[in-house]
Amino acid sequence: MNTSDHPALAVLDEIRDDFLSLEQSDRLMLLLEFADELPPLPPEYENHPDLFERVEECQAPVYIFPEVTDTSEFRLYATAPREAPTTRGFASILVQGLSGLTPEQVIEVPDDYPLTIGLTEAVSPLRIRGMMGMLRRIKRSVREQLQPRDL
């Protein structure tokens, strides 16, 4: 499924188009820009490891906290070490690409989005699996957080 079928996923589409318009080596530089841009955790979450889930699919220690707020807004926080820029870059793409979506729209994001942004050759499919794992965990968490409210 193409993300373009969902107008709400325009930012993800834009990120994908940006990557695809570049040569392989420049795609890595763009990923590095994303890695540099991963925002620090807001102070209120800094000392709450309990809220965060380890993404086991990634070799580097990356932790995510996908939050559905009381007002049903979706927020994503992520942290990964500076020594793991690839993983930071993946997390940053998702933080930017998913921000502003409703929880329902997050669930609609195609699972294979990480395979469509043109990084499998430069970064290798094995490493892209880490980003797939991140996205799957985000969607699962959002589904779980939505469930009680549907009852």
Place this chain on the structure above:
Amino acid sequence: MPVEFETNEKFAEYAHPERLVTTGWVAQNLGRDGLVIVETDEDVLLYETGHIPTAVKLDWHTELNDPVTRDFVDGEKFAEVMRKKGISRGDTVVIYGDMNNWWAAYALWIFSLFGHEDVRLMDGGRSKWIAEDRELTREGPPRAASDYPVVERDDVSLRVFRDQVLEHLGKPLIDVRSPEEFRGERTSAPHLPEEGALRPGHIPGASNVPWSTAANEDGTFKSYAELEEIYLKNFGISKADDVIAYCRIGERSSHTWFVLYYLLGIDSAKNYDGSWTEWGSSVRVPIALGA
């Protein structure tokens, strides 16, 4: 023209001291003709965040592995990669990387399969260079393309395949994976995703020495006496023995192979790169469980 070797007391104890250099030696020799510094990391972007000045990047996954067959690149492709990076056959290549030189040792082993004569590791790797607050740059190296020749890979001297390991059973094998993997509780290291092998366990008769046992806290190799104790005396292995090291896909065991072959001087030490992802999925090969 190869660059002269580093000599110091620690290295002098090793069987092949010419295979190691210190971070200080690298800092002093940067820019020398005939010296190429190569960075190889687990993280494909780490080099771009800042690397040793003049260092070229080599990615083990996309540049040393064949993209289709489970094998390393052939002589043609290896020469192509070397040419593009500006590495000549006679150059002194010094490799370093993240995670205690785990991937750097893997790259060194593959350079050795192609018979590149002068290839060395920077003791302590990337983390030691950074810990010492040495210079890093994001500037790409301006190396001109080289004319690296096409050399046939030697798969006999330093590499073994599954059937040879079957014939080897009963002789020394070193399993360098984590104790959990060795005992058969999981098929990949605790920090890695479970993947790759249908059955857990280890090759019968193998001794478990996790690869990082060979390194000090700062990522440098332990002294000759310590390594001799860990790998030889503890298991009654002699330098004349045939020893095979393996892990999950042959990368961590390259690090141990480096220790066995170059630091301890076991001339017949070989690396089994099929490792557990092959052995643990093969039909009717023997498997042992537990410690």
